[in-house]
Amino acid sequence: MRYLPKSDAERKAMLERIGCASVEELFAAIPGAIRLRRPLAIPGPLSEPEIVDFFQARARENASGYLRFLGAGVYSHFRPVVVDALASRGEFFTAYTPYQPEISQGTLQAIFEFQTLICQLTGQEIANASLYDGSTALPESVIMAVRISDRARVLVARSLHPEYRQVLSTYARGQGLQIEELPYAASGQVDREALARQLDDRTAAVAIQSPNFFGCVEDVAALSRFCHEHNALLICAINEPVSLGLLRPPAEADIVALEGQALGLPPSYGGPYVGVLATKERFVRSMPGRLAGQTTDSEGRRGFVLTLATREQHIRREKATSNICTNQALCALMTTIFMTVYGKQGMRALAEQNLAKAHYAASELAKVPGARIRFSAPFFNEFVLQLACPAEALQQRLAEQKILAGIALERFYPELKQSLLVCVTETHARADLDRFVAAVRAACAEAPRGKA
Amino acid sequence: MRYLPKSDAERKAMLERIGCASVEELFAAIPGAIRLRRPLAIPGPLSEPEIVDFFQARARENASGYLRFLGAGVYSHFRPVVVDALASRGEFFTAYTPYQPEISQGTLQAIFEFQTLICQLTGQEIANASLYDGSTALPESVIMAVRISDRARVLVARSLHPEYRQVLSTYARGQGLQIEELPYAASGQVDREALARQLDDRTAAVAIQSPNFFGCVEDVAALSRFCHEHNALLICAINEPVSLGLLRPPAEADIVALEGQALGLPPSYGGPYVGVLATKERFVRSMPGRLAGQTTDSEGRRGFVLTLATREQHIRREKATSNICTNQALCALMTTIFMTVYGKQGMRALAEQNLAKAHYAASELAKVPGARIRFSAPFFNEFVLQLACPAEALQQRLAEQKILAGIALERFYPELKQSLLVCVTETHARADLDRFVAAVRAACAEAPRGKA
Amino acid sequence: MGDSTAKARPHVTPGEGLIFEKSSPGKHAYSLPPLDVPEVQPEEVLGAGFVRREIAGFPEVSEIEIIRHFTRLSTWNYGVDTGMYPLGSCTMKYNPRINEVVARLEGLASEHPYQPTELAQGCLKILRALEKALLEITGMDAITLQPAAGAHGELTGILMVQAYLTAKGNPRQLVLIPDSAHGTNPATAAMAGYNVAPVKSNRGGQVDLDALRQLMTENVAALMITNPNTLGIFEERITDIAEIVHARGGVLYLDGANLNALAGVTRPGDFGADIVHLNLHKTFSTPHGGGGPGAGPVAVKKFLEPFLPLPVLQESPEGRLRWNFERPQSIGRVRAFYGNFGMHVRALAYILAHGPEGILQVTRDAVLNSNYIRKGLEGVYDLPYPSPTLHETVFSDKRQARFGVRTMDIAKRLMDYGFHPYTVAFPLIVPGAMMIEPTESECKEELDLFIEALRAIAHEAETHPDLVKTAPHTTRVRRLDEVTANRKPILRWQPAPRPSAGPAPAPEPAD
């Protein structure tokens, strides 16, 4: 096997040194009754070219070449090539958690920079080293809020990513949390009247997303005031952090649960991505996940270490703030490089392009007979297109033209029939957008003749 | 500009420190009359995604997706991914010539390993650090032979790569060398009778290639005996070094001029490749090109340095063995990695697959009415297919089926009409070969109705 | 460093500040095509109150500075690519380069989780192929690839136990965990709402069956066991253990972190496990990435299949694949989308590269390497549990402690010899643990150097204990002050010179 650095002669010599006649002897402790007496029925071995062929064949069975307007928590942005070039350095990607800081300063300093960038981006005071993704960052943030507040009731906006809410329900069951849904208003934003009704002094936290699942920007500052009146914490999920190049940061939220995929990670059919929590310094000891901190070495030089580990499972076991161990460090590194490449100017320019392109597309689509923009709230790069025909018919029609038109919302929101969640980013050229609009126009014109 | 690490404020501060009011002052020495007073009329600036788009659009205008049977000095072999992964490390590819050995041991040791591998592969005693490519290695080897022998007449096999011979003629003119052609026999190998006739005591060297341009393996040992009888040197060009996984090394040649492209470099429309000379230790001081040598540091540790530099232009100027300065070090590194990956077993296995596939294809093609194998000499992975119809017609017909059938030899050898140089490597699956043979069969059947 | 540290040599590397310290207004590294649609005024379309002025503090640097910054940072790391990384329990094996290539292919990395499944058959086939291979390797019946890491898999598994037992009428309250277990096990049980009861190990370093029998009541939901356990010792009585657990209606959860000792030799499904999570970043070579991403698939026996997270992959008779969401008994989602797909690609590539004989050889070599080290260090370091070990061996610092040299000192000193240290943090049942897992990826030469290094350090501990206690001596930074880091945490860079008095970052205005 080409990865194994040993010849049979060396194996023999090693066995001799150990004092074994055969390698079988080393497995003597495994009772015969449970030994596998046949070769595994798995494919392979394949040579390197065959492996490439196999995966290239699979890639061709997917949708490459399609023009896509899919967002909903996963965004396609230009990824500067330096991101992969640097993250591919073996010293980064073949290291593990920097338990031994003296030979892990590269990872540690990068995490420290990641934490800082996330704070700057979100307007929060501290951030952790990463969590699995946005969908698990949400329950972690809720559990954290429950821990801080010692209350068990949590209001969650219906406009928060449906799959995130599903994950939250799963986690909540184990923890015995009480999750209640907060409806959205006609504008697409959180229904403030409902919030006023539902919020009470047993409420640990209110969890919203901004821009929310419909692309609508929430008024975080106002919602935060509401929450704080009841001593509830405001949790703000951020799904599309590129928006923070322009949008007022959720500084007034108490915890930000952010999905970093948009910051330099490919869609990759759903992962790996990177979650992160940002919050106020005073909550640090309730925070789950690793933290890198600055310190000095015995000669007074600046260095970085993992710190406040008494929150973590390897020290506190069943009393830890979370069971997380392996996180998404390499993804965090990639977003760190991405944010550094775009930098202060570029993050704004990138956000501006998304805004301009999405608004161009929305305004052109709004002119199509049989289509309108469903919600009135301001949006960033994603919006809901309300159709006069079934969304599936239109999707189908456009797929034939190699366009993936968006995500039919009825799947997640039975009340939102004939509506499509459309995402437009800087990667779409105007010609793409015009082709899309023309296709939608044609499909809408045909639609009455469609099967629904 | 995104590559430039300076803000305008920094530029201003630097100018102030220098004592200049504007950067223009720094160019004061350039007379006004010759200053360019307009912006350059060149395209750009383009953003990174636009650059990718531009080159991808160009790539689509080429022949990707075509099944190719092209060799003739440029061979497609499986390239283990570790070759690019390692050669892409910045410390390798952004360094220059290791003039300062203390911080260039990586490059130097790799060159030392390259030199060793080339010696092992060719059966020679020493090898240099690289030359531009095989085509320039040939004249360098001829000039070296002339320098050693103090004779000016050189016999060059007509079966040596025609473009290499053209390069030799160009170089020879400046040096006043007398180049004479050595014909090939009906077998496809060097015509030994002609050699016996042409070889004399004024002959510095005889230059052959093996496998030669027609794919035929030459009897290097026998040719060497001939040459040595006349105190002429035998130069052996190697174009397809993968053949040396199986073929007897040209140990009896006095100089081997090798093109390393087949050892891990992509075809890349003709370059960059890597040339190298290997020879006998006694000729070392006549050898052009850099050499890495082993030595020790002031504390007795093994280390490597560039050595015997008195042969080179930066020391000897007009008396140097060549004017070469920048060579093809990174390509040499890539071939070093390639040879290490294949190793002793793999080089043989690779060669065996080439041999088997080429012979399978040749034997199937030989069965096609209107086609036969032109030469009788043993061949490795390349052979001449003699057709009963014009080669161009067949090429055209196959190109329509996205097959590039081979290289029409008439272009280089007016006497070799209706013949095609066909190359088959391990990258061709049997199905590819069968499709090729079937297409040739069909084309040959149609051919009489073709225009010639 | 004298000649004794033969493997390592010092080398000059440029120092490097924080990226924020290189920032200067006006520099930039990004580029975008010109905007080809009408510009919009953010304040107009979003409302002025929703627009920020700038991202205060964000860096402004050029591309070359970014390349240098992260290149330099990388050189201060140690990775598997640098040398032996015998971090016990972490299975730091070679991360094949081809896996990185295929995971980045256009058509895989580019695919969106919400594209129609008809246009994602390639992705789904990869997932299915991986599922099948993992089921075969574990001997289980059904699987989810959704969890993002081992601990996430544990939570998934324990929530399934809970759902299963709830469906049977009583979720129960207790999870049993051997005292040698990894910290994630109790943390997971707690996260799922269970109380934890430790099961003690016997002198052989294995689960004490009498203790287990006593603890295993009808209130116990599951036993979370690791096998081979974290001492590297195979639980020889595993089938008896399973019987005890099953007899009381409990579920046997297997932490599969140590599958590298078993694959091809024995299967969790064949020795009684009802649930097993795998760490693809351990056994199946997906890179550890400085801490992640990982992937923690969970395989289960038939009776637990209805409880698998949503959605599950379903194959039609014609071989078309789709996601099945109609699973009323499912615990629900544990993660958005379908898990860390990029890691699944890599793990499948690893399996394909090996095939059946290859996987078996890996297991054998991993165990061989570990036993070779054990042999080389026996008599030099204390071996608290002398039972045979498989893929890893846990020594202790007992002998060296006499000279005041502790496991952490020895670990730090290993760095001077050019090695990454072993695991020091656990198992907790071994005071001063030295948990060494070489994996199959080490050649004999590297193992010999490692053994030599640890033998030399043992000698140093006797003769020059201070040399060891103040190690490392050759690294870019010396021992770091973790106490101050904990007491006065500095968790982010701040532009102004901050008083060292304590953690008081100025709250960032939302401008």
Next chain:
Amino acid sequence: MGDSTAKARPHVTPGEGLIFEKSSPGKHAYSLPPLDVPEVQPEEVLGAGFVRREIAGFPEVSEIEIIRHFTRLSTWNYGVDTGMYPLGSCTMKYNPRINEVVARLEGLASEHPYQPTELAQGCLKILRALEKALLEITGMDAITLQPAAGAHGELTGILMVQAYLTAKGNPRQLVLIPDSAHGTNPATAAMAGYNVAPVKSNRGGQVDLDALRQLMTENVAALMITNPNTLGIFEERITDIAEIVHARGGVLYLDGANLNALAGVTRPGDFGADIVHLNLHKTFSTPHGGGGPGAGPVAVKKFLEPFLPLPVLQESPEGRLRWNFERPQSIGRVRAFYGNFGMHVRALAYILAHGPEGILQVTRDAVLNSNYIRKGLEGVYDLPYPSPTLHETVFSDKRQARFGVRTMDIAKRLMDYGFHPYTVAFPLIVPGAMMIEPTESECKEELDLFIEALRAIAHEAETHPDLVKTAPHTTRVRRLDEVTANRKPILRWQPAPRPSAGPAPAPEPAD
């Protein structure tokens, strides 16, 4: 190393033997699909006499060992990615990563030089776009991209001079070369069969016009001039120089290695050059690769166009491109195929990224950086030619030599400060030369550190000359014994322990 070497810190790196020393029979790293055609017996189809038994000595190692070997080796190199690399005359600028990506694109890297030009239009368009851009930047009329490096371009150019003059009746015998020139210039002239006559420089470090007038006879084929010259000084009388050369029927050859000082500001074609070679690996950012590959296009004035190497790129009125071989006056080929295409791709990507303003800004920053260093070191190091300099500055070790410290010592000491040294080997007219070219790629912080380092070394030279003379102190190897390396060359590894007595490798049997 004290605090004075602030930029550099030592770091432990694992030592590494030769790959041959890791070999063990039976290990392997390669893989091939199973053979799907009938096996053949090599001895049968080739003849037993043509088949070797084995490649004696070839390594047998696994993939992980290869990854580690070359990763470790790489860490002992210093590159532009590591830090400032002010190697004068070499223009060690940033090598953009995007260039590496586009050069490796399927459809470019995969293309064969002999595929029909109709199926290579993409490649040809790239070459044409590069030709046009380079012609505009140089102000010339026609160009070949064929030469593989600067020296190869020089040879191409001088052979064209020879062909041109031969066509006019007399190739002439002499090439004039200023005494400050790079070694390739005289070596090239000799290779083309010319004798070389040096032209001396005046006190201003420029070509002495009187000397030139005297030398410039009808027997002189060409003057090979570098401008700005290797002192970084612009030849202010360049148009007069051109006139003198042209008046005698000679050709003005411009070594364009220093184009980084000129692009966008002035053009060789506008100041009298008839031929100019460019080094794409200098001015146009293609990576130096540890010594190459480079690319050395040669641009010429109209009257030399007929002599360009074969083939030349030709554009049809409809924009189709093809190779034109019908060029009776051509000097012939200087290289097989069309040159280092992969480097052409990179150079074009560089030009496209910059555009007109970008290229001009590059030139300005390169000159600014150089003058900033000059200012910072003036008064500390001797400046033998005080004329204004553009992209590089040549100091000398005159002041330090009083303490026995020479330019090579200072260069070595720079390593301890974390920098690559400057060029020491030339220009020959400056004894103890310190030729410093920062390029535009250095930020102010790095320049300041570099200046500080050289100032600190100047101080050390006075106060602790031995510290400097025995430098470097922090590198993996200390000063290497080049004398023995030369006297008893060991140019390859040998399996048997070889006697250190001298170079006597056993001739390898051809088995």
